[in-house]
Amino acid sequence: MTEFLNVLTDHWSLFGQGFGNTVKLFLIAGVGCLVLGVLLGAFRVSPIPALRWFGATYVNIVRNTPLTLVFAFLVFAAPKLDVNFDYFTAAAVALTVYTAAFICEVVRSGVNTVAPGQAEAARALGLSFGQVLLEVVLPQALRAMVPPLMSVMIAMLKNTTVAAGFSVVEAGAIPAYMAEFGEPQFYVLLWIAIGFLVLITPLVLLQRVLERKLAVAR
Template identity: 75%
Template sequence: MGDFFRVLTDNGDVFGRGFRTTVELFLIAAVSCLVLGTLLGAMRVSPVPALRAFGAAYVNVVRNTPLTLVFAFLVFAAPKLNINIPYFRTAMIALTVYTAAFVCEVVRSGVNTVAPGQAEAARALGMTFTQVLGQVVLPQAVRSMVPPLMSVLIAMLKNTTIAAGFSVGEAGAIPAYLSERGEPQFSVLIWITLGFLILILPLVYLQRFLERKWAVAR
């Protein structure tokens, strides 16, 4: 047991740097994918056929592409097109592009839960599509969107470990680094698991809090 705790105390700087990078990557990508995913979701329900087609094509292509392949394209193929992006920013873009497709579907499904009469009444008052979506539909749809959105964000938090395979020094890179120090990998993996549990639990509690709050509001 003493050796188990020693792994953390002797390598606190490594765990600290790794999880700090993970949190930074998650927060930036989370905000970015929510914005992009919402825009794509708006396209999916837009009355303009070209926008609907673009949104559908994006979702179908990205959701059926492995995240590792998205990383590989940005890291290995993009430089051949004279597009050189730092590794951290590459990871942020890959996670944003990939997760936005899932956010888009959550937004589209949430919009479909709102009674069509709400949008029709708003349009009868002369409101534009943007006004109807932003002021009438989304405020009602967000209640049903919270649970799946939080699940998407939790999945993205765990997906940040893929960045370790592409030279980003986040939590997923800790085992390889500590193996060079001769640390027992089982203990290292247990500490990393506990670290991710600590990061995920606040998201779970936030989801439950919002569900209870909006359940009362309804």
């Protein structure tokens, strides 16, 4: 037990830096993918064919591309196109672009759970497509969107570990650094698992709170 605790206490700064960057990546990419995902979701249900085509094409390409390739493109290919990011920024953009495709499908599925008559009635009152979506459809769709949306966000939090392979010092990079100190990898990995459990638990609790609130609102 002492050796297990020493792995954390002797290298607290490394664990702090790793999980600190993980949280930063999650928060930045989380906001970015929500904004982009909702926008793409609006495209998917838009009455304009070109927007529907763009949303569908984006989802089909990005969702079927491994996240590692998205990272590799931004880190290695983008500079050849004179688009330069530092490693942390590239990781945040990669997570945003990739996760937005899944958020888009969550939004589209949620919108499809709302009775068509709701949107038709709103349009009959003279509301624009944007007003119908933001003021009528999305508030009702949110009830169905909460569980899959939180699942996507939890998956994105775990996907931040891919950044370790692209020179970003986050939680996934800790084992490589700890190996240089000769620390038992089993204990290191166990502490990382505990760290992610601590980070994921608030998201699970938030999901339950939102589900209860929206269930009452119904």
